[in-house]
Amino acid sequence: MNELLEAFRLVLAPDVLIAILLSSIYGLVIGSLPGLSATMATALLVPVTFYLSPIAAVASIIAASAMAIFSGDIPGCLLRIPGTPASAAYTDEAYAMTRNGQAEVALGAGLWFSALGGIAGTISLVVMAPVLAELALNFSTYEYFWLAFLGLMCATLVARSSPVKAIASMLIGLLVACIGMENPGGVPRFTFGITELLGGIEPIPALVGVFAVSEVIRAIVSPEPPPLPSRKFGSILAGQLALTIKYWRQMTRGNIVGIIIGVLPGAGADMAAWVSYAMSKRFSKERKKFGTGHPEGLVEAGASNNASLASGWVPALLFGIPGDTITAIAIGVLYMKGLNPGPTLFTERASSMYALYIIFILANIIMIPLGIMMIRAASYILRAPRATIMPVILVCCAVGAFATGNNLFAVILVAAFGVIGYAMENNGFPVAAMVLGIVMGTMVEQSFVTSLIKSDGSLLPFFERPVSAVLATMTISALLWPAFIWLWRRFRPGQQEQMS
Template sequence: MHDFLQAIALVAAPDVLIAILLSSVYGLVVGSLPGLSATMATALLVPVTFYLSPIAALATIISASAMAIFSGDIPGCLLRIPGTPASAAYTDEAYAMTRKGQAELALGAGLWFSAIGGIVGTLSLVLMAPMLAEMALNFSSFEYFWLAFLGLMCATLVARSSPIKAIASMLLGLLLACVGMENPAGTPRFTLGLTDLLGGIEPIPVLVGVFAVSEVMRACVTPEPPPLPRRRFGSILAGQWRLTREYPKPLIRGNIVGIIIGVLPGAGADMAAWVSYAMSKRFSKTPEKFGTGHPEGLVEAGASNNASLASGWVPSLLFGIPGDTITAIAIGVLYMKGLNPGPTLFTERAPQMYALYLIFIIANIIMIPLGIAMIRIAGLVLRAPRAAVMPVIVLLCAVGAFATGNNLFAVVLVAAFGTLGYVMERNGYPVAALVLGIVMGSMVEQNFVTSLIKSDGSVLPFFERPVSAVLAAITFGALLWPVGVWLWRRASGKDPARAEA
């Protein structure tokens, strides 16, 4: 109790409270700008933390990252342009709800369930840190290969078009992930003699190009749609309690998946959102509604990405192993402030750890009022004429791409992938599967090659290790599930094609 009271005193310090408020507003703004990810928002804060106390420094990292993950949903919902990679999984769903006049419900769901997921993830950090960290340490390259491969299966699950076209898009993404020297052999591949491609193709320019620039190109060649119903965003949370009661299983499942994926080093909120949205569609009673403006996927994925954000701190605090790119930055701040990660951190610096938990909870609570204010401001975009909005979007895309590495080549990549995304969408190939292939491609390859080197070329260890065997069974189950459903329908006489015949 004494340590907890000390933690309250640490968090109640004026500099910490001011840091939470200012970094929250900063995270909301940066996350809502296409191309400026939560990782970038966090990285840009590191120089500021030099001048802050240890608790205030951690408060800026935690608050900004939590807000950025949520606010990435705002441009995705209003303009079909995800602000962060974690929002890309359900951007089409949220945008479809906006076109149906349910923008408030979609944005409110992103806000409400992100806050719930963040609080549940924080509770997991408090209650299950040792157990989850021990589980994560049991994962080797064999398990990570199956986890990444399972993530790739999400491409067929989230696709609204033909599964064949989804797989083709995913394979194109895997091919693009091979570009550069970021491979186990360390040799240039598919660089076309360009030094700018030696570092590979970053996901951010791809994400901005295929979602944002392609949307601008479509706007240039299609007549402006009728204006959306004019509504004041005065009831953002209206209907959220109804969704909570209507979809308790997706909410619980999203939190659990987010916690488990978050604690695995290198996974993070992006994978949690993709996997949760795919699971929501797979286990839904009405999967045919997904992609048409159905909130069920938003409930599960929205809770999952913020839950993974908090649980990603488990291996970071206990062992100094980053759960994702954000906690990798946070580990550097911890060392800089003398809070060296390790089991002794929880015994010798207990008040500071309790303070960290409190900051997580405070950040997710104030996310609701600050998020409502941000949504109301962003809602003005709906009333602006398209001719005024689209040039601003192109400008933000160029600035966001350039900011990823202070490199003009990234702007060229954005334009190239914008054209590719436009062509793919016109022909029914899902661009989300392309992005997933690029994001997961390097993880699949590196863990596969590393595993073969460790096993001297044998594939048996992929199936001999208990956890690896379970993940392999789940992966093959995901592959064979559609075939099994089709065979069952034919055997029971429920196959639509057979019925028509």
């Protein structure tokens, strides 16, 4: 109880509240601009978090990412261009509703079910985290190895491209993580005599490059999106209660699917939205209406992507394994702020954990009024020409990377990873898998090598302990899953048509 009170005291501090408010507005604006994703909003926020207190730093990331995932719906609905990849699954549906004159209902559903989904995800975090923490206390390097490996496999499994290319990008990420001296032998690896590389490649400049600079490059070679016609909106929330009652089943299913996908290490909000939208269509009684402006899929997918956002913090907080690309960034911030992820976070820093829960709830509550304001202001914000936003973002990338270590080498890394990210994405290599490889590489290697040393080079102990055996089975089935699907389709052609 004392800890709960302490948590409230931590959250209600003026600097935390201001951080939540400002980063919410920031997240809403960035998320609503096409091409600027929630991950990019988070990555550009990191240099700012250096100068905040630990709780304020984490609060700003939570608030900005939640708002950005919601406000990605706005341009999707009004312009048929999703603001963030997480909104892409139902952009056509939302745009069809706008064309039917139901823009308010579509935007309201996005807002309302995002907020409810976020709260459902938070509840899952509150319930799951302590149980898993108890389990995690018994983990040894074998379990951590499998868990990290499972996270990497999930990241490749859910990528919406060829799984072989996804695995290749993950391995490239792991290779990048090898650079530097931080390895079992303390030997400089792949540094090519460059002193700056001895310390390894920091994840933040790599993330800024891959997610922000590559977007700037993509924008510069593609034409400007059409301007938004100015319009007046009616009541945003009217009718949402009726939708909630009518589609509560779909909403709950969306929440649950979102939570599960979020907890899986490596799979995030965009995947949750795709899976939930497809699921909603599959189980709907009115399947024919999908795509013509039917709110059902919108409800389910909107509930799902925000739920996954909160539950993505479960593996991040407990094991230091990111649930998605946003928590991959957040883990770095947690370490920097002395809130080292791990089961002991619950015993030693319980008040901080409660504070995180409160921030999640708070962010999802203020999302509703701020979201309504954002929807009303969208006509003005979306009219800001790209030619003024992108140059400023480019400078912010440079300054932000520089700020991570007051080191100009980071800016070179940002430029390099911008080009790498752009080239990879253009050729069907998912960059998210590479980023997770970079973030988790050191951990995978450490747990792998330590385990091998403990077992005297034998692979048997990797499968002997009960929990590690379960995790190993899951990982290996994730690895073999694409091959299984391929065989299945090959030998049952009738099934294939049914599935598609």
